[in-house]
Amino acid sequence: MTRPTRSYAVQSPSDPFAPFSFDRRDLQPDDIGIDILFCGVCHSDLHTARGEWPGTQYPCVPGHEIVGRISGVGSAVTGFEVGDLAGVGCMVDSCGDCASCDASEEQYCEKTGFVGTYNGPDSVLGGYTFGGYSDHIVVKQRFVLKIGHAEADLAAVAPLLCAGITTYSPLRHWKVGPGQKVGVVGLGGLGHMGVKLAAAMGAEVTVFTTSPGKREDALRLGAKEVIVSRDADQMATQASRFDFILDTVAAPHDLDALLACLKRDGTMVLVGVPDSPHPSPNVGNLIFRRRALAGSLIGGIAETQEMLDFCKAHGLTSDVEVIPIQKIDEAYDRIVKSDVKYRFSIDMASLTP
Structure with a gap:
């Protein structure tokens, strides 16, 4: 039937x-x-x-x-x-x-x-x-x-x-929390949840965006700073500052400028899936600071329930x-x-x- x-x-x-x-x-x-x-x-x-x-x-x-x-x-x-x-x-x-x-x-x-x-x-x-x-x-x-x-x-x-668990899972897996500096690349469906979640976990959040007009929204969502990633001078001020960067952009882009913003032992995680590959990053950017480039796919059912409960406890929605x-x-x-x-x-x- x-x-x-x-x-x-x-x-x-x-x-x-x-x-x-x-x-x-x-x-x-x-x-x-x-x-x-x-x-x-x-x-x-x-x-x-x-x-x-x-x-x-x-x-x-x-x-x-x-x-x-x-x-x-x-x-x-x-x-x-x-x-x-x-x-x-x-x-x-x-x-x-x-x-x-x-x-x-x-x-x-x-x-x-x-x-x-x-x-x-x-x-x-x-x-x-x-x-x-x-x-x-x-x-x-x-x-x-x-x-x-x-x-x-x-x-x-x-x-x-989807947007919630896709950003929550890497933040949890890489143990983002108080005292850490976290970058979120892109302020769209995924990125806006990444900002909310990382801020609720106690991290100091910076948004990297190509759109200067998104500054006010980024700050409203919980970011402390906004960097226009197309501005080389602004990007230079962020070198070796971040413990963790969550890259939510689903279009091919240069990863090197973002990787250079990681501290020694920092990790950048990709959750956006572009329809063609990113340009290959410079291996030296990874080797000389023991940086890591990783990926993450949604989350398991138990972790998704954990995310929903976390969002309820912190008053978070999309x-x-x-x-x-x-x-x-x-x-x-x-x-x-x-x-x-x-x-x-x-x-x-x-x-x-």
Whole structure:
């Protein structure tokens, strides 16, 4: 048995979004059904829907920043009840028994790879998964998150399921905390959360941006200083100052000027995925200060729950512009122009006929 589900989908890379109906599976014993209230819009959605990354299957229903209300639970589910607020992020399955899964790092699953909330293999119905630009989703219990924020905050909570965990995970892994100087490169959907989270962890935050006009916002979000990265003189004043730099920019750029800002033993972590490679960094920039250049991918389910709890405790949400689903193509065009502060969140009530 299946449940009819309403959504918005694209049928090809060049098509606009349009209403699309498909079937979700009925609840299995360990499944949770969620009526979706809000879904954040990630740049990854755009890359996938418009075929900018390889492997998109059509019709495509994106969306992996999902918050809603539980409408049903399977017979083996514990800890969740109908009526609870819940979230679903970038993953809905993994092998469950490799070293990474055993360590609650499902995003690095070594056997099957993690199953994406959309455009991933559907092990129950066959075919591939459909995401959160829809009115309902069914997910295995171990990939469902508890939402502690107030219901009035849900639109701004949704992007935490990707933008929040993508920035939280490296900050936690590299033990960012009080007394450290942290740089955040880029002030977009990811970067604005990086600033909020690093500041809440007690770090002194500097934003590196190519846009001088973002200074006021950066300071409002928690930064102590703003550096225009295209200004060589300003960059020179930052040499060897930082313990950690989080680079959120998803476009190719010169990494050397940023690496030179790290102290001895400092680390720069990349979380943005450009559509073509960064210019290769100068190895000497790393060797002569024992600096490290690393990457990080979202976070595991346990860490995502930790992030949500941290954000609730510190009163953190994303800065969002709420839109109806009918404006998703317009939103994509504005994302390309960086015309959003700082994340779109879709009110899924707009799906109602």
